[in-house]
Amino acid sequence: MKTLVVASGKGGAGKTTISALFAIFASQDSSVVVVDCDVEASNLPLALGAEITSRELFGGGEKAEVDVSLCAGCGDCLANCRFDAIAITASGSASVDPWRCEGCGVCATVCPFGAIKMEPQRAGHLYVGRSVTGPIVFGRLDPGHDLSGKLVSTARERAETLAKDTHADFILVDGPPGIGCPVIASITGAHGILAVTEPTLSGEHDLLRLIELSRQMRIPIKVALNKSDLSSFGADRIRETCQREGLELIGEIPFDEGLASEMSRLAEGGELVLDMTGVSGLSTIRSLWDRVGTWISEWEESPARTLG
Amino acid sequence: MKIAVCSEGNDLAAKVDNRFGRTSFFLVIDTDSLDFEVISNTENQNGAHGSGIGAVELIAGLGAEAVLAPELGPAAAGALRIASIPAYAAGGLTVADAVSAFKRGELTRLDA
Amino acid sequence: MKPLKLAVASGKGGTGKTLVATNLAVAVSRLNKTVVLVDCDVEAPNDHLFFDFDANTEVVEVPIPEGPTGECPRGCTLCRDACRFGAIRILNGKPVVFPDLCHNCGACVQACTSGLLLEVPIRVGETRSGSTNEGFALVMGELDVGKMKAPTVIDATRSRAGLEQAEVMILDAPPGAACSAVATLHVVDFLLLVTESTVFGLHDLELMVELGRGLGLPMGVIVNRDGSGSVDIAAYCYREGIPIVGRLPFDRRIAALYAKGELIVNSHPEGGEWFSELWNSLESRIRDAMPRRSAV
Numbered sequence: 001m002k003t004l005v006v007a008s009g010k011g012g013a014g015k016t017t018i019s020a021l022f023a024i025f026a027s028q029d030s031s032v033v034v035v036d037c038d039v040e041a042s043n044l045p046l047a048l049g050a051e052i053t054s055r056e057l058f059g060g061g062e063k064a065e066v067d068v069s070l071c072a073g074c075g076d077c078l079a080n081c082r083f084d085a086i087a088i089t090a091s092g093s094a095s096v097d098p099w100r101c102e103g104c105g106v107c108a109t110v111c112p113f114g115a116i117k118m119e120p121q122r123a124g125h126l127y128v129g130r131s132v133t134g135p136i137v138f139g140r141l142d143p144g145h146d147l148s149g150k151l152v153s154t155a156r157e158r159a160e161t162l163a164k165d166t167h168a169d170f171i172l173v174d175g176p177p178g179i180g181c182p183v184i185a186s187i188t189g190a191h192g193i194l195a196v197t198e199p200t201l202s203g204e205h206d207l208l209r210l211i212e213l214s215r216q217m218r219i220p221i222k223v224a225l226n227k228s229d230l231s232s233f234g235a236d237r238i239r240e241t242c243q244r245e246g247l248e249l250i251g252e253i254p255f256d257e258g259l260a261s262e263m264s265r266l267a268e269g270g271e272l273v274l275d276m277t278g279v280s281g282l283s284t285i286r287s288l289w290d291r292v293g294t295w296i297s298e299w300e301e302s303p304a305r306t307l308g
Numbered sequence: 309m310k311i312a313v314c315s316e317g318n319d320l321a322a323k324v325d326n327r328f329g330r331t332s333f334f335l336v337i338d339t340d341s342l343d344f345e346v347i348s349n350t351e352n353q354n355g356a357h358g359s360g361i362g363a364v365e366l367i368a369g370l371g372a373e374a375v376l377a378p379e380l381g382p383a384a385a386g387a388l389r390i391a392s393i394p395a396y397a398a399g400g401l402t403v404a405d406a407v408s409a410f411k412r413g414e415l416t417r418l419d420a
Numbered sequence: 421m422k423p424l425k426l427a428v429a430s431g432k433g434g435t436g437k438t439l440v441a442t443n444l445a446v447a448v449s450r451l452n453k454t455v456v457l458v459d460c461d462v463e464a465p466n467d468h469l470f471f472d473f474d475a476n477t478e479v480v481e482v483p484i485p486e487g488p489t490g491e492c493p494r495g496c497t498l499c500r501d502a503c504r505f506g507a508i509r510i511l512n513g514k515p516v517v518f519p520d521l522c523h524n525c526g527a528c529v530q531a532c533t534s535g536l537l538l539e540v541p542i543r544v545g546e547t548r549s550g551s552t553n554e555g556f557a558l559v560m561g562e563l564d565v566g567k568m569k570a571p572t573v574i575d576a577t578r579s580r581a582g583l584e585q586a587e588v589m590i591l592d593a594p595p596g597a598a599c600s601a602v603a604t605l606h607v608v609d610f611l612l613l614v615t616e617s618t619v620f621g622l623h624d625l626e627l628m629v630e631l632g633r634g635l636g637l638p639m640g641v642i643v644n645r646d647g648s649g650s651v652d653i654a655a656y657c658y659r660e661g662i663p664i665v666g667r668l669p670f671d672r673r674i675a676a677l678y679a680k681g682e683l684i685v686n687s688h689p690e691g692g693e694w695f696s697e698l699w700n701s702l703e704s705r706i707r708d709a710m711p712r713r714s715a716v
């Protein structure tokens with residue numbers, strides 16, 4: 001299923017705003033499944049006023065737990081733990097810090113008394129819902145847990161299934177910030193990435209890292225410059241970067257306060273009114289969407305390009 | 309030869325499943341006699357990371373010399389290469405039709 | 421003496437963590453305290469862009485199993501069975517490692533009774549440490565593109581920062597509330613949460629408060645771009661018993677300066693005052709919240 005990912009090395013550049021509006025515009029004449037892969041701080045369902053239709057528990061990994069009645073305080077576990085997750089407490093028993101425990105099980109294996117067990121953890125939830133744009137899938141990781149990459153993969157797999165079942169035209173992924181495992185999981189097998197950046201030194205720096213990641217994973221990437229009038233110095237640098245890297249700068253969106261408050265209003269349950277003449281950002285993003293839509297229509301469905 | 313086919317069900321009339329790593333079953337089929345074994349894939353369906361790799365390990369351990377699959381993610385494709393098991397595109401067919409098409413050389417390679 | 425550790429974090433990206441962390445570090449340094457600024461956003465580090473920084477680089481490595489160094493016993497799956505992450509599998513009778521899934525724990529090597537597996541270091545990123553032109557130390561980490569071991573690089577960055585003899589350590593956290601955030605916030609003395617008065621800012625603040633409580637951290641909130649949204653952050657903070665320790669106004673000058681890599685404390689007329697006031701507001705709260713400790 002054709003998949004577009006809206007991503008950004010830097011947080012706060014405007015991925016979710018742009019994803020939300022793309023989804024709204026796309027849903028007017030095609031069928032789109034939306035996935036919010038920013039599972040650590042999922043905002044797209046909020047922006048689109050999604051109603052949840054199903055919620056599933058998402059299992060995390062395992063953590064070591066000590067049975068103090070069996071523990072002799074010998075310290076073998078502590079000596080073998082590579083993650084500084086074990087201490088011997090004042091009472092003489094071993095204690096595992098769940099925030100540091102990696103779930104590798106080495107301590108449980110080396111304990112001569114069988115005092116350590118690996119316990120499965122709940123790490124979050126996978127949600128499916130409906131919004132004004134159609135089906136939406138998102139994950140919410142319980143704060144402090146890892147395996148955000150796995151939750152992202154799970155969300156994407158669910159979206160693929162939904163998209164096939166509903167004969168959708170494409171999947172729109174709102175990616176997480178950064179370039180780590182949740183980002184990698186959100187772009188794996190995608191047909192194209194729209195990198196959203198801003199005219200700041202940080203935005204440029206983080207864009208370059210995202211570009212490098214896209215090259216490593218061999219996924220075509222185009223760039224959109226958001227809040228373009230914030231700094232003409234910064235904007236020039238982004239334009240130069242795109243030229244140097246041989247990438248298309250497919251759109252520039254000036255900063256629009258009206259747009260930001262529209263997004264907040266939408267998120268607070270307001271009605272969507274699309275032909276607001278006062279909000280210039282909307283028509284700019286609409287034009288950007290038209291160009292991105294054309295790009296999507298040029299993609300071919302290829303068998304090896306999806307999740308396995 | 310012995311091949312593995314991703315399957316939604318436990319016989320040759322079933323459709324090829326639309327996933328590889330999390331397919332419901334693998335049917336391991338002798339292409340000459342059409343004798344087959346049904347292998348449940350629940351461990352990879354429910355498992356953590358690496359379902360594609362786990363599926364490759366499963367069929368490699370069963371001695372499959374080729375696999376018929378709907379599509380492949382990059383991790384599964386890499387693991388198949390390591391295991392020297394070629395994969396062929398069979399999405400949308402029944403298992404029986406997929407095997408016939410494979411024998412006639414009509415299926416395209418998935419991992420080339 | 422152990423430093424006072426203040427972490428600056430936010431669920432949502434782009435709320436102003438780096439703005440606050442960098443400018444606060446300068447302001448505190450100008451109050452004649454020794455400061456180390458620690459950039460833990462190893463996927464997209466930005467603090468160094470605001471300073472001239474002469475850095476000393478060290479590579480961060482993790483051990484990955486390699487082998488077998490001989491013939492495996494037929495049908496043996498000890499290494500594969502010991503791995504809880506599915507990172508080592510038996511294909512064609514030999515163990516094959518999948519480095520992206522590997523958690524570098526050594527369980528497989530320990531489990532191999534034939535002694536055929538060994539561990540080799542592979543590079544996942546680097547740390548850089550040095551003095552800034554503002555006269556304090558900056559320590560940063562950077563994850564190699566395509567690698568997934570952000571928490572490992574964060575741990576290395578924090579260790580390196582710990583070597584500085586500083587009175588105050590300011591940690592700039594990555595966005596989010598998962599393993600990277602935990603690695604940054606674990607065992608700090610105070611968590612300063614940056615938010616904005618929008619629905620999204622509040623939503624992500626709630627996640628961070630949940631994390632902060634889980635980690636047992638005293639917390640305070642700074643509202644950035646104050647005046648730009650309609651959500652009442654103060655009401656939420658009051659209900660939750662979390663102090664608002666500062667507000668930065670919604671001011672295009674701030675955004676423009678930040679865009680060019682300039683420090684607000686240097687280039688905005690009110691910048692110095694904002695951040696020294698923020699420190700005053702924070703310092704007594706942090707000391708009150710810290711348990712007694714012995715001087716070294």
